[in-house]
Amino acid sequence: MSQPPDKNNDLDAALRRMESEFGPRRPSEGSEESRPTARPGPGPAPGAGSSPGPIYGEARPIPTQPAPVLRPLPLSQPRATWVLLVLIGVIYLISGIRSGNLFQPSLPVLVLLGAKVNSLIADGELWRLVGATFLHGSLIHIFFNGYALYALGPESERIYGTRRFLALYFLAGIGGSVVSYLFSPAPSVGASGAIFGLMGALGLFFYLNRQVLGAGARAQVQNIVAIGFINLLIGFSSPGIIDNFGHLGGLLAGLIVGFALAPRLGVDEQLYPPVVVRRFPSWGWSAAAALGVALVALAILVPGAGL
DSSP: OOOOOOHHHHHHHHHHHHHHHHOOOOOOTTSGGGSOOOOOOSSOOTTTTSOOOOOOSOOOOOOOOOOOOOOOOOOOOOOHHHHHHHHHHHHHHHHHHHHTOSSSOOHHHHHHHTOBOHHHHHTTOTTHHHHGGGOOSSHHHHHHHHHHHHHHHHHHHHHHOHHHHHHHHHHHHHHHHHHHHHHOOSOBOOSHHHHHHHHHHHHHHHHHTHHHHTHHHHHHHHHHHHHHHHHHHHHHTSTTTSOHHHHHHHHHHHHHHHHHHOOEEEEETTSSSOEEEEEOOTTHHHHHHHHHHHHHHHHHHSOOTTO
């Protein structure tokens, strides 16, 4: 005696064939298969002994977006630093050749080429405020200043940009010459004032942007402060040999110009991934120009030391 075919078994077999060919089907919303079921506890599952049926609508992890990554900080390529180093080296060779001594150029030649001499500046030779920063009194002198410019210049130019770097360098150099003119009667030469200005401006940049740059910026500030303090201490321990007023004047001018021209870093979160951007104060160039005018006015209106 035959039994009628079981339609449920036929349907189950058809679903299995479709699953093997096309993959598991996704249940429609509101169907019983899409509803969550209680997780079975220990013990035999219901219907134990029967062949396990296919499981439809398994939960899959939802893909997540990658975490935002900050793009590299926009930096300028150093060019002016190498030009300054070449100029300083060429001018030293000229002074040494004219003096007949490459190890220590003579004072008359240095005065001729632009050393800071208070009486000559008072007579109107204001160009010496800049010319003195390109002269050096000995091979050791130019070696240390050249190495300091090589170490600080490229980083300063990358951060500030070439135009702001040049403004910073020359204003710091003039600031050192003016303060030396006002407080030191001795002739002097050297790029130390400009280099101290770069040091101060770098430290100020990292201090202003410590929130964005984090612990690395704080470490940079501490290192720069320590190096500056050591150099000032060495200078004041050797009075008459090192122009400490030139160092202090360059450092002060560098801090002022650095505050005016230093980029303020911020994170633009409107883009994905977020971008680190540089913003410059709108009043920066005006403040730098005002400092330059004030320095020249001081050299013109205030008598130099010893006059």
